[in-house]
Amino acid sequence: MTIINNALSGALAAQVAISASSQNIANLQTKGYTRQAALLTAIGPDASSRSAGNGVQVSSLIRFSDNYKSQAMWRAASDQGQYSQNQAYLTQLESVMGDESASISAGIDKFFQALNAVAGDPGSTPLRQQVLTSASLMGERFNGLNNVFNAQLNSVRQQRSAIVDSANAQISSIASLNQQIIEAKASGVSASALIDTRDQAIDELAGKIALEVSDNPDGSRDVSLKTGQALVLGSMHGTLSAAATATSPQEFRLDFAGTRYVLDANKMGGQLGGLTQYETNTLLKLQQDTAELAQQIAVRTNTQLAAGFKPNGTAGTPMFVYTPGNGSDMLKVVAGFKAEDLAFSADGQPGDTGNLQLLVGIKNQSVTLPNLGTVLLSDADTQLVGKLGVDSQLNKASLKTTAAVRTQSVDDWQSTSGVNQDEEAVNLVEYQNMYQANMKVISVANSLFDATLAMMG
Template sequence: MPMINNALSGALAAQVALSASSQNIANLQTKGYTRQSALLTAIGPGADPRGVGNGVQVSSLLRFSDGYKSQAMWRAASELGSYAQTQPYLSQLESVMGDKTASLSAGIDEFFGALNAVAGDPGSSPLYQQVLDSAGLMAERFNGLNNVFNAQLQSLRTQRSAIVDSANAQISAIARLNQQISQAQATGQNASIMIDARDQAIDELASKMALDVTDNADGTRDVALKTGQALVLGGLYGTLKAAPTATSAQEFTLTFANTTYVLDPAKLGGQLGGLGKYEAEKLLPLQNDIADIAQQLANKINTQLGLGYKQDGSAGTPLFVFTPGSNADMLKVSSGFLVKDLAFSGDGAPGDTGNLQKLVTIKSQPVTVGSIGSVLLSDADVQLVGKLGVDSQLNKASLKTSQTVRTQAVDDWQSTSGVNQDEEAVNLVEFQNMYQANMKVISVANQLFDATLAMMG
């Protein structure tokens, strides 16, 4: 009887719809899960002019996904990754360089303060020793800060290597899922769970680098860097590599289809791009700036001492040794330099402090610093710390904004693709009623069939 067939199709359709709702509810807290729903379509009567129809069928399982919202969420992940990775390094430098008791400015002030103290009491031997001690402490402050720079360089390069390894795992996973999704859709299977897994991999990859994602007709997705190099094409994928160079820097490459591309880490976006920009635009320039100050300070003091005379009347010798590069002892007191070697006399006469007076004025002389130009020696560190503070505050503001944008993007995605517990509860009741109503129709049809048989008997 058509009546039974119609009711049976309705009951079966209700079962599929109930299964979809139960799957949604089961994954209520599953990260990245996209809700599904049965799409019901009426079956026409065919060629029978008096037929009312042949029931209902589940024409497909809908996956509630909005490509635009997914793309927005991935873009937000890249922005957030960039600023989030940079801020800890900026905050550390801001704390170290801004410490009033350990800053370069405090060390420079102590050294020139010791020189001034000798000028006020040129016959005091302890004050001479204090000059030598403060010179060593000032040098150690430069070296200590240089060690912080070196530690940050090592940390961020290690961190980038780990990010590259993790990114390679996600790139290969996306390509593998592309193949599985394409095969499933070609055979009419439901690929929603695999698509969710692929979207999760893309989202995690997007936090590490900025991406361009393109959908293909066969269900696959191509993934490329914003700079244009392909990471995934269907089932094919590339491999990223971060390798140290002869200068201890890192070279980033992408190998795809037997072709290797050299990448600029500062242009990658995401976590890698943030770390790359921080190294190239903040950390290395700042390290060079501090080296500039140390070198010019050492040269000025050594030059002036060379124009003076020691206590025994001999010509002055260099107090400091500056070694270019990122070594741990960039600035140090000359080996074997003693108190008697301080050439404070301007004419060689005992007790004369003419050259000492000129040494004191070095603090007010200009030095040339790469990122801020010509400044007074006494102001150089202060200006660098101020510039660093501004950079840190700007990054914090950008980080806060990117966190808000990311949260909004996730919420927008959730509004379309996420599971709504109240909505699913309503669906359960509605499809349960649909199932029960169709079973009632089957029961009525059976009663009519039995009544017809009884009449014929």
């Protein structure tokens, strides 16, 4: 009977091992699936000195999981997420600001070219009208770019709110799965599928926010922000929110266990941190510098016109009106301003162009922009576009690097936890042979048993 029992235990163990391999092969293309294998343990002999042992048993199903590789994969997801969302916005701004038909530089150049052209015949109505036309077109370029800035601001903030909603769903899911895993382990049921689902949720969350993940003895995992605030503790979880305040258009908060934390979105990492850094370090600064440039042109042109005289000998009046924070009407020509209102004379005499020369000279004056510093007015937009181009190239390089690191970390995780079709095929053959060998032992044991009965009969 011992022979039959041993062989039966071997056949049953082989069946469990084949079942594990079949599960692995079935999930060959399942994202986040961790392969499993039967852990075989020999059953020791009984008290008899002539007992070789009592067969084999499957002591557990093991998961081929490396926590270090999982953590590296999650960190790479966060790093990649930080740069992945920004590139589309940077590329759009590069396209708009560098387009000859829409760039501010071209608008400024054409305005001052029109002023230069009228110097040969300051009384020419068509040339004066061309100055007004180019001034209006220059204003439209500023306004159009400001509209692009505002559209991007709205898009970034809406996208961040959507990411927060998605992150909250994953945070809640991780906490719920933690509870299910704890219960499964307590009842002796395999929790491998639950663990895979939870780790996949952590991976997706890591792309949105930089995380710290720690393991607990009961099988649950705690998740917190890099800045230390807990998102998930066992089966408890917090809730993120993004809301406008008096001092910020979008303040991030975390509510956990009755306590509210105000978060610095710049330090959150992942997609949320990347979008916030793009907004504060690139988009808002560009908008601020562009608005300041528009204001400087308006103020200096209006001041110089006010110092001159119109063809009828009356004092000059402002040509531009600058309205801070106004999207489509930030810089416009004063309503009702006419060609004969251009005050080109410095002494009130017909044909004098003294004040016109001073107007033309504004182009070569220096302006100080809040985030760019002191530059020539004629070079200001070129330098803004150049700085944007540098930011875009740096983001592209960082995105390429982090994407490569992410790919390498996923491949590294796959080498340990992923299913290898060839390896599983070998396992199937080996466990099939194991099963057949044990069934042969049972057949031999039956023959021996029948022979023994015949001898005793």
